[in-house]
Amino acid sequence: xxxxITLHAAAVLLAALAGTAQAAGNPLDGRRLNAIQVIGTxxxxxxxxxxxxxxxxxPILRPMLQGMFANMPEAARKLYEDEHPNPLDDLxxxxxxxxxxxxxxxxxxxxxxxxDLNVDHEGGRFLSPLPYRMLRERGARDLAPLxxxxxxxxxxxxxxxxxxxxxxxxxxxxxxxxQLRAWSDANPGxxxxxxxxxxxxxxxxxxxxxxxxxxxxxxxxxxxxxxxxVEVLGRERVFAPDDLRGSHPTLEAAALAGGWPTLAQARGKxxxxxxxxxxxxATFAPYLAGTPNLEGRxxxxxxxxxxxxxxxxxxxxxxxxxxxxxxxxxxxxxxRTRADIDTGEARANDVARRDAALASGAQIVSTDYxxxxxxxxxxxxxxxxxxxxxxxxxxTEPVGAR
Numbered sequence: 001x002x003x004x005i006t007l008h009a010a011a012v013l014l015a016a017l018a019g020t021a022q023a024a025g026n027p028l029d030g031r032r033l034n035a036i037q038v039i040g041t042x043x044x045x046x047x048x049x050x051x052x053x054x055x056x057x058x059p060i061l062r063p064m065l066q067g068m069f070a071n072m073p074e075a076a077r078k079l080y081e082d083e084h085p086n087p088l089d090d091l092x093x094x095x096x097x098x099x100x101x102x103x104x105x106x107x108x109x110x111x112x113x114x115x116d117l118n119v120d121h122e123g124g125r126f127l128s129p130l131p132y133r134m135l136r137e138r139g140a141r142d143l144a145p146l147x148x149x150x151x152x153x154x155x156x157x158x159x160x161x162x163x164x165x166x167x168x169x170x171x172x173x174x175x176x177x178x179q180l181r182a183w184s185d186a187n188p189g190x191x192x193x194x195x196x197x198x199x200x201x202x203x204x205x206x207x208x209x210x211x212x213x214x215x216x217x218x219x220x221x222x223x224x225x226x227x228x229x230v231e232v233l234g235r236e237r238v239f240a241p242d243d244l245r246g247s248h249p250t251l252e253a254a255a256l257a258g259g260w261p262t263l264a265q266a267r268g269k270x271x272x273x274x275x276x277x278x279x280x281x282a283t284f285a286p287y288l289a290g291t292p293n294l295e296g297r298x299x300x301x302x303x304x305x306x307x308x309x310x311x312x313x314x315x316x317x318x319x320x321x322x323x324x325x326x327x328x329x330x331x332x333x334x335x336r337t338r339a340d341i342d343t344g345e346a347r348a349n350d351v352a353r354r355d356a357a358l359a360s361g362a363q364i365v366s367t368d369y370x371x372x373x374x375x376x377x378x379x380x381x382x383x384x385x386x387x388x389x390x391x392x393x394x395x396t397e398p399v400g401a402r
Contacts, residue, residue: 028389029264033271034255034332034363036263036389038194039382040112041099042338042366045158045176047167050144053131054092057164060208061091076278083316086344091164094342097368098375101169102179106193108371109384112336112364114196114275115158115176117225119215123154126171130163130210147171156224162203162212173225177232184237184268191388192239192266194364196336197225197299198275201283219286226298229272239269241294244311251293251300255311256332263389272299273312273336273364279304305333316341318357329361329394337362339382340369349378358382361394 028036072080086094099105102113120126132143144167151157156173159166170176184190199221204211215221229238239261241251248254276284284301291297292308303310305328313328315321316338329335339354340346346369357365365382372381 026263026387028387028391029262029267031263031391032258033192033260033263033266034258034329034334035392037358037361037363037365037385037392038111038191038389039370039384040110040114040194040196040364040366041105041370042114042368043097043116043160044099044102044105044113045115045168045170046095046097046099046160046165047169048098048144049092049095049165049167050135051092052135052140052143053129053164054090056131056134056138058090058092060204061164064204064207065091079278082320084342085317085319086342095160095165096343096375097346099169099368102176103183105370106180106183106187109386109388110370111191111384111388112194112196112366113176113180114198114366115170115173116160116198116200117173117217117221118157118159118162118200119217119221120157121154121215121220124152125215126157126159126162126166126212127151129166130204130208130212133210150175156221156228162200162214163208164204174228174232177228180270181233181237184233184270189267191263192269192271194271194273194334194336196273196275196364196366198277199225199283201277217283217286219289222287229298233270237268237270238298239266239271240298241300241309241311242296244300245293250308251311252303252306252308255334258332260332260334273334274299274301275314276302300334305331312336315362317353318360318362319353322356322360325360325362326394329363329392334364335360335362336364336366339365339367340380343368346374346378346380347376349376349380351380354380354382359393361392363392 150171153172157171158173158176159168170179199217201217203214205213244259245251245254246259294309300312301309302312302314312334314336315325318325318337325335337357337360339357345353367382369381370383372379374380
């Protein structure tokens with residue numbers, strides 16, 4: 001009997017064989033997830049905004065931001081300044097980064113992605129952003145395109161800032177997940193992928209006439225998020241809080257007891273890690289209600305030491321927290337930090353924060369500039385590690401050798 005192998009089938013077979021060989025021979029396989037380090041992108045889905053957006057929005061945004069900073073409580077202001085240490089004259093300057101599509105990032109070796117989630121139960125909420133309406137009234141007809149068909153669908157949307165920075169490679173959450181799934185299918189045995197999720201709660205309503213209202217991130221939206229993850233990826237492909245906790249009384253106890261799986265056990269998996277802006281956990285009450293250890297949930301939630309659910313922490317500034325991050329990593333927490341913030345380091349070709357982030361041992365290091373030369377024409381970059389991960393600089397002994 002003659003056997004015919006199509007090009008697609010051959011590619012799938014070769015990918016499977018490569019993944020198996022990689023998994024079998026990788027010296028990192030004995031390490032637990034908290035003993036490796038990966039590089040990922042910040043706002044991974046983002047496409048550059050049409051520059052004319054800022055021409056019409058800057059007169060609205062500038063006084064609004066100035067007023068926000070002037071009225072910010074002292075503690076909140078200090079936290080904001082620590083997380084955004086590179087003040088810029090305008091918002092557009094802080095958004096100057098260009099990411100390739102999601103699959104390209106994963107194929108290049110990046111192993112952390114970040115998606116911002118916006119509620120759109122009915123569909124079409126973000127089809128006509130305020131600045132595009134304003135520009136069209138002035139005669140503009142060639143605005144940077146949006147994925148109108150995807151935006152018209154009901155469901156969570158992935159975009160950075162409503163009515164400001166809204167162009168996306170995968171404008172729906174399910175589309176982002178499908179792109180991740182397609183790459184994962186083609187690369188069995190891949191290094192686990194850490195996906196950061198940030199639910200959005202604020203819009204320009206009340207500050208700009210005609211601004212797009214944003215529905216609250218309620219229990220229905222959180223349920224949709226989890227359901228989308230399971231339906232698109234499959235529960236077997238997700239390393240969820242239940243998988244860490246096991247028989248431990250809390251998620252934090254499991255993390256501190258070294259309950260993270262080895263890299264070999266986590267191959268082909270995806271971990272979802274939710275960012276809590278300003279660590280305002282009150283906004284996450286629908287997700288934590290009745291599930292203090294995230295029982296049955298698909299995503300970990302950012303916390304601080306001492307919280308039952310705290311297995312994942314986020315400390316963006318590795319320069320001002322140079323001692324704190326390593327101490328937390330050594331205790332067993334997963335930590336995300338940033339190698340560059342608001343374009344400052346890349347503009348100046350300043351590697352101090354990058355080097356501090358990598359040396360800190362934070363397992364997830366996010367960047368807007370994974371490749372050199374960057375869009376500013378200099379050599380600043382945070383390239384991904386070969387194979388997607390490296391041994392954590394704070395932990396060099398495989399678990400099995402202890």
